[in-house]
Structures are given as C-alpha cells and as structure tokens.
Amino acid sequence: SMVHIQHRKLASQAGWMTSNEKKEAEPAKLATEKLATIQNAAANLNMRLPASTSGVHFNVTDAPAWLRPLFDDATRPAGKRILMREWEDIHWRQRSGWRGVDLIHDPQGQGVQVLAYFWDSKVNVLTGITRFGPAAESHRGLCHGGSMTSLMDDLCGHITFFHGPSPWCGATVQVDCTLAKPVKVGDVLKLSGTIDRVEGKKVFISATLSAEDGTVHATMSGLSISPVVMSNINDAVDNREWLAHPDVILDSGWLLP
Numbered sequence: 001s002m003v004h005i006q007h008r009k010l011a012s013q014a015g016w017m018t019s020n021e022k023k024e025a026e027p028a029k030l031a032t033e034k035l036a037t038i039q040n041a042a043a044n045l046n047m048r049l050p051a052s053t054s055g056v057h058f059n060v061t062d063a064p065a066w067l068r069p070l071f072d073d074a075t076r077p078a079g080k081r082i083l084m085r086e087w088e089d090i091h092w093r094q095r096s097g098w099r100g101v102d103l104i105h106d107p108q109g110q111g112v113q114v115l116a117y118f119w120d121s122k123v124n125v126l127t128g129i130t131r132f133g134p135a136a137e138s139h140r141g142l143c144h145g146g147s148m149t150s151l152m153d154d155l156c157g158h159i160t161f162f163h164g165p166s167p168w169c170g171a172t173v174q175v176d177c178t179l180a181k182p183v184k185v186g187d188v189l190k191l192s193g194t195i196d197r198v199e200g201k202k203v204f205i206s207a208t209l210s211a212e213d214g215t216v217h218a219t220m221s222g223l224s225i226s227p228v229v230m231s232n233i234n235d236a237v238d239n240r241e242w243l244a245h246p247d248v249i250l251d252s253g254w255l256l257p
C-alpha cells in the first residue's frame with residue numbers, strides 16, 4: 001500500500017529497515033551504525049533514549065534489583081526491550097488519534113501497569129515488569145483479581161503483535177486465569193508468557209505472574225486471533241510495521257511526525 005511505501009521511504013532515510021526488509025539485509029550492517037542513527041533520530045524527536053534498553057518513563061535504575069538483569073545488553077536474558085511510541089510519547093499519542101490513556105501502559109497509571117516488556121523472538125517468550133498500584137485495590141491492602149486478569153489479556157494481545165508483522169495485528173479472545181495467591185498493593189511482579197501452539201489464526205498462549213521468591217500469583221491459558229482487523233481507519237498509524245534494530249524493538253510510528 002501507499003502507507004507501507006511511505007514507511008519504507010522514511011525508514012530508509014533514517015537508516016532503518018522495516019520488518020519485511022529485514023530478511024533481505026546482512027546482519028553485520030545492523031550494529032553500531034544503526035544504534036548511532038536511532039540515537040540521533042531519538043534526539044531529534046526530543047526523546048530520552050540514552051541506552052538501547054531505556055525507555056522514556058521506566059529504565060533499569062527504576063527496576064528492583066531482581067529484575068535489573070532483564071535490561072542487560074550483554075546477556076539480554078529476556079530478549080529485546082519493546083518501545084512502542086504510543087506508550088512512550090504522550091504528545092504523539094494524542095495527535096495520532098488515541099482518546100485516552102492505556103489501561104495497562106499509562107506511565108502515570110495508579111492501577112496495574114506493565115512498566116517494561118521484553119520479547120525473545122527465538123523462543124517466543126514475552127516478559128513484563130508489572131506494578132500493582134493503589135487504584136487496583138479490592139480486599140484491604142490487596143488487589144482485584146481483575147488487575148491480574150487485565151495483565152494476562154494484555155500479554156495475550158502483545159504476544160501476537162510481537163510474533164506477527166506489526167503492532168495491533170491481533171486480539172485477545174479468551175483469558176482463563178487461575179488466581180493462586182493475592183497480590184499486595186505496591187507489589188512489583190514478573191509476568192512471563194509464551195506461545196504454546198498456533199492453529200491457523202488461533203494463537204494459544206500460557207503465562208505466569210510470579211514474585212521474586214518464586215511465589216506464583218496467577219497462571220493463565222489464553223487464546224488470541226491473528227491476524228485480525230480491529231480498526232478500519234487504514235492510515236499510517238494503523239499500517240505500522242516493526243523496525244529492525246539490533247538492541248530494541250521499535251514500531252515504525254517513531255518515523256511519523
């Protein structure tokens with residue numbers, strides 16, 4: 001489509017490639033040169049991206065010690081950090097047609113939040129750092145089961161996005177959660193999910209929400225559909241792709257005005 005051609009043009013001007021072009025490229029080209037390019041582009045966009053795994057709102061220094069290794073560029077135990085522009089750049093979000101703040105990815109959120117997602121494409125594992133805030137309370141000092149379930153819904157959707165060609169290419173249709181142990185207001189927990197199998201458009205997913213000491217707070221068996229058409233706007237925002245970058249996963253929305 002025209003929009004895809006525009007994305008390719010913008011991406012090539014910035015020295016990036018789209019997910020489809022990545023296949024054709026030689027891996028060696030994707031190293032230091034590209035990192036410098038994104039840092040320059042990020043500076044132009046007034047973004048704070050000082051290191052490859054840093055977001056605008058949540059970085060390694062904000063994470064508790066047990067989750068800091070997730071950000072380690074050398075080992076990258078959970079794959080690459082994901083930086084979707086609609087989470088990181090509120091002004092772009094507003095001028096690009098969103099009407100509110102994300103239920104799960106609002107940096108100022110007081111309910112339940114995913115603060116950082118990491119995607120390991122080799123094993124199809126999505127890992128999240130999550131925080132349960134004061135607006136998720138139900139029983140005294142404890143959180144709603146729906147806050148855990150919301151996280152699982154978000155994970156099912158995002159696994160299909162990162163496994164697929166583009167942001168928002170799939171949708172969650174079933175979330176079956178086992179709520180095993182209550183979560184306290186203020187807890188920071190690890191969310192981890194994977195693709196068990198794919199049957200046509202059906203993507204079967206399982207996930208676990210766990211604490212530093214290994215306590216499992218919830219498990220989930222879910223189903224997403226991908227590809228699926230959830231929006232018929234068909235503009236440059238809807239037609240984004242993933243950009244190939246050696247250290248982070250970025251959507252091509254970063255190349256839009």
Ligand SMILES: CCCCCCCC(=O)SCCNC(=O)CCNC(=O)[C@H](O)C(C)(C)COP(=O)(O)OP(=O)(O)OC[C@H]1O[C@@H](n2cnc3c(N)ncnc32)[C@H](O)[C@@H]1OP(=O)(O)O
Nearest residue numbers: 153154156157158170171172173174200201202223225228
């Ligand atoms: C908001 C996003 C936050 C971040 C990501 C989180 C993900 C989300 O929250 S997405 C938003 C929440 N989800 C929704 O609103 C989804 C609402 N559901 C729908 O719109 C429709 O069910 C929709 C469009 C997904 C169906 O897609 P469509 O392409 O028509 O699928 P369809 O052809 O009917 O079904 C494909 C297969 O999936 C199966 N299927 C579809 N829905 C379900 C379901 N709920 N349960 C079980 N199986 C299902 C069908 O049986 C079919 O199976 P098979 O291929 O074996 O025959």
